[in-house]
Amino acid sequence: MNVEIIFLGSGGGRWATITQKKPTGGFRIHTDKLKLHVDPGPGAIVRLNELKISPWKTNSLFISHCHPDHYNDGEILVEAITNGMTRRRGAFIGSLTAVKGFGDYEYVISKYHQSKLELVKALFPGEEVKVYDHIIRATHTKHGDPFGIGFRLKTIYGDIGYTSDTEFIPKLIDEFDGVRVLVANIVRKKNEKVRGHLCSNDVIDLINSMENKPELLIMNHMGVKMTNPISEAKYIESLTNVKTIPAKLGLRIELLKNKIVL
Template identity: 75%
Template sequence: MHVDPGPGAIVRLNELKISPWRTNALFISHCHPDHYTDGEVIVEAITQGMTKKRGIFLGNLSVVEGFGEYEYVISKYHQSKLEKVQVLYPGDEVELYDTTIKATHTKHGDPFGIGFRLKTIYGDIGYTSDTELIPELIEDFDGVRILIANIVRKKNERIKGHLCSNDAIDLINSMSKKPELLIMNHMGVKMTNPQIEAEYISQNTGIEVIPAKLGLKVELLNGNYKYQLIK
């Protein structure tokens, strides 16, 4: 599953020698260009150049159908070649091949934005997408083994619609069962030293925290996890 393919997603796949042809699902969380611009290119790969009806597209209302000032971001032509297209709202749960995905809450510019909780045989993986810290996130992600959190700013430098490091700390410490690993994602230009920020969050939560990097590969295993950088 390809999640939120922003500008250059297909180029990065090529750089990392990851074949886009292997992709069979697309998830787009909300209708902002840093999350959707390469979406149609990914659909082209899923459908083998629009020659096969194949794959699943999951997104929020704005992304799939458009709403108000937000226009749908995957053309009806591209949607027509997918086996399944589904709008998800927070709390919706659907089967995704051999896993299950549940849409989670956000508070962001797109009023229908969603994150997700992916259920696997080895435990759950959470993705916050872009959001402020809201109470619903605690229940949405309590008990996930790995949480991918879009943390834009450091320490307490909070901006509307996004998480800062202190928000992530508050979220983790509010959970009855903390994740084993937090991956910092979607870091902003003012996040000048992500590694130092990861250590700050780790010291204040007691869990392992790593910043996402190009080529970061994380494997969730039975009882543990491992990660490495691929080139």
């Protein structure tokens, strides 16, 4: 069984998205059957081709909420999933807003594109869905999009958690307790709090509140003010005793039974 996480960048937020100083292509989770693209922001397709990862092999799409740094290339991924809209194939999992829209938030994958997918599912926190051979459970967020979600994905070699964009809220402790790998969207360093997002100290509090800490923390979705992510990773690691690394374009993580290969 293969379980791999591949990053198509590390950036997030408006300014990182506009400048592309940190690429915003999201990340992938590959297993033997699941080829999932998570939050394909601007440049996702370009970065896939740059890394020689075939977009055509994608079979699932997850969009956490309705901000363009998380969904911009989503419809192009659907075109790849469905072989140019010629086959009914694949899955799209996302927040209520991303899938159906709500109020000022419009759905981000057109009804035309959704019509060619085998599975389209909006999830609320706590709900689960089976996608190929894996279970995805939606987690809570507190962000500008009121229906945004993260997830916890069960794999044969341990769970992978993704916070998406969120402030620290106590519910996250139980939702991510015991994950083997946690991908945390950390926009700011140290205790530089910003509404709707995590800073480093928030993640430190989150991890240190868990009974079963993750084996690996990956810093993701970093803003332009995160100028020294390597130093910040060392800071988080020193206060949590959890191996911490910043995401970057081309970073690959392989989960094995007894170790994680970086």
